[in-house]
Amino acid sequence: MFDFVRKHNKIMQWLLFLLIFPSFVLFGLEGYNRYKEKGEAVAKVDGREITQQDWDNMHKQEVDRMRQQMPTLDAKLLDSPEAKYGTLERMVRERVLQAAVEHGHMTVSDQRLARELQRNELVTMLRKPDGTLDMERYTQLLAAQGMTPQMYENSVRGELATRQVLGGINDTGTPVAAPAAVALNSFFEKREAQVARFATADYQAKVEPSDTELEAFYKANGKLFQAAEQANVEWVMLDLASVSKGIALNEADLKTYYEQNALRLGGQEERRASHILISVPKGAPQADKDKAKAKAEELLAQVKKNPESFADVAKKNSQDPGSAPQGGDLDFFARGAMTKPFEDAAFALKAKGDISPVVESDFGFHIIKLTDLKGGQPKPFEELRPQIEAELKKAQAQKKYAEAAEAFSNGVYEQSDSLKPVADKLKLEIHPQAGVTRTPAPGATGPLANPKxxxxxxxxxAVERKRNTEALEIGPNQMVSGRITKYTPATTRPFAEVKAQVREQVVAQRAAELARKEGQAKLEAWKKAPDTATLPPAVTVTRQDAGKLPRAVIEAALRADPAALPAWIGVDLGNDGYAVVKVAKVLPRDTPPAEQAKQEQAQYLRSWTGAETLAYYESLKARYKTTINVAKPKAALAE
Structure with a gap:
């Protein structure tokens, strides 16, 4: 074959040209490359595709954000099929709402955007004393998040526009007392009933299966008695700890870093102060301001004369209810914690005991006394050496990791039959592990606890060809690859080994059948001759006491037609047996306290509005021809 290719090189070139060229004509080179890069579509909304790559990228962003917010969150929850499918559903929802905005020509006025930004916590935090926005800090803060002010404001505008789509339903729900009362009274209604239980456990002693029956069940249900597939594996992980091992720091770098960062390493400066406040409402007449300032000047002269009396003067005269009882003490604070005029005055004081002139802020007039200060002073090099070494090592490890990540990914792919080359090249440890299964073992840690x-x-x-897995990112700055060295497929365990389990299953199944048959027979007999029924005392059945009876029994009793009481109902409890329920009468619901009734009405309204919103959203999905090409995980379907 290879000889033919070498001898007929020209022919092969033309053949390949004829095979490949039509695909470029039909799709275009750029489209072909984009398709190869992004993968197949996992969903489609209004003619626009969501690709596998779009989905993967979005889920990675969500996982990273969740890990930053909750570092102790179990990684298994984030990497589960259900969590990933939830990301796809949110992406689809965003696309549906965007399509509704575009087709409905919905816009957000500059005035509406301005009102929203005025209420925004980020913008409020960055306001100056005169009420204007500190644009420099605003721009810096957004830049740290990879955004410009224009990008941020566009995102807020977009969010407001999509909010309009469902807002008409969410915001127009009104409580209607009559239907709410009917629904709530029905839900909380009670029934008086007698419940006869035919429990599986009570019939197990009557079941004596033969060995022949057990073997027949074993052969028919072999999958129930399988030993799970397992494998002996080995894996390598690239992380900051592994790349840090080879990092050596020299003395000159440590000292240079100290000189450049001495103030920062010494800790942020904090000051402790006490104050006396003579408050003036914002916008008060000038006469009121002058009067308050005069009072503050009078108190200033008093504490200047006798600084030791500051706390007593504050207790008697300060109009700050939070600090006055403590003699005006505000504890330690750093820059950015106080209103700007107050902060500037407090940090301008030079030494403990210094008292400021009268300072005006939005709250009124302050007299500030500096009582303590800490941080902000360089510490000796030797004291900071461990911290400097840790910071430098981490910075170099981050850089080295970024360089090594590509070599790691390429290495496990290019030499896919062994992990040794990449381990030797990057000085990584190969970890062997026997008896690994598809699901994490109890107590598993590290990569073998990661479902992905x-x-x-x-x-x-990996199973058939014993190839390395691709390099997988399982956490921030953590990449892993592994391979199977020995694979044992799932096998049915010998009958002799599982005979006890087989018998247990057969007995449980037969006992449940006996319970069901006797329950059904009793039901028919008692319906014909109610006086012969042997039933336990009546109980009150209600959804609020769900733990006292099986859910199926409660729902069956509450769904019985009130016009046809007394009613006889049979309830199949599956593996738990059977129940016969005689519903005697309806018990009216106790009138709830006024506050509880109000909360229930509000809950009813939320539920009703939520159902209407969901129905409208589903209609939008149909209108914009929404399709999801990925099957929903079974666990999510069950929920």
């Missing part, structure tokens, strides 16, 4: 990595380990390539 285990799924890759048991993928077709």
């Amino acid at each position: 990595f285990l799924a890759a380990l048991f993928g077709p390539e």
Whole structure:
């Protein structure tokens, strides 16, 4: 074959040209490359596709954000199929609402945007004493998040526009007392009933299966008695700890870093102060301001004369209810914690005991006394050496990790039959592990506790060809690859080994059948001759006491037609047996206290509005021809 290719090189070139060229004509080179890069569409909204790559990128962003907010959150929850599918559903929802905005020509006026920004916590935090926005800090803060003011304001405008789509339903729900009362009274209604239980456990002693029956059940249900597939594996991980091992720091770099960062390393300066406040409402007449300032000047002269009396003067005269009882003490604070005029005055004081002139802020007039200060002073090099070494090592490790990540990914792919080359090249440790299964073992840690990595380990390539998995990112600055060294497929365990389990299953199944048959027979007999029924005392059945009876029994009793009481109902409890329920009468609901009734009405309104909103959203999905090409995980379907 290869000889033919070498001898007929020209022919092969033309053949390849004829095969490949039509695809470029039909799709275009750029479209072809984009398709290859982004992967197949996992969903489509209004003619626009969501690709596998779009989905993966969005889920990675959400996982990273969640890990930053909750570092102790179990990684398994974030990497589960249900969590990933939830990300896709949110992406689809955003696209549907965007399509509704575009087709409905919905816009957000500059005035509406301005009102929203005025209420925004970020903008409020950055306001100057005169009420204007500190644009320099605003721009810096957004830049740290990779945004410009224009980008941020456009995102807020977009959010307001999409909010309009469902806002008409969410904001127009009004409580209607009559239907709410009917629904709530029905939900909280009570029934008086007698419940006869035919429990599976009570019939187990009557079941004596033969060995022949047990073997027949074993053969028919072999999958129930399988030993799970397992494998002996080995894996390598690239992380900051592994790349840090080879980092050596020299003395000159440490001292240079100290000189450049001495103030920062010494800790942020904090000051402790006490104050006396003579408050003036914002916008008060000038006469009121002058009067308050005169009072403050009078108190200033008093404490200047006798600084030791500051606390007593504050207790008697300060109009700050939070600090006056403590003699005006405000505890330690750093820059940015206080209103700007107050902060400037407090940080301008030179030494403990210094008292400021009268300072005006939005709250009124302050007299400030500096009582303590800490931080903001350089510490000796030797004292900071461990911190400097840790910071420099981390910075160099981050840089080295970024360089090593590409080599790691390429290495496990290019030499896919062994992890040793990449381990030797990057000085990584190969970790062997026997008896690994598709699901994390109890107490598992590290990569073998990660479902995503285990799924890759048991993928077709890894199982059949013993290839390395691709380099998988399982956490911030953590990449792992593994391979199977020995694979044992799932096998049905010998009958002799599982005979006790087989018998347990057969007995449980037969006992449930006996309970069901007797329950059904009693139901028919008692319906015909109610006086012969042997039932336990009546109980009150209500959804509020769900733990006292099986849910199926409660729902069956409450759904019985009130016009046809007494009613006889049979309830199949599955593996738990059977129940016969005689519903005697309806018990009216106790009138709830006024506050509880109000809360229930509000809950009813929220539920009703939520149902209407969901129905409208589903209609939008249909209108914009929304399709999701990925099956919903079974666990999510069950929920």
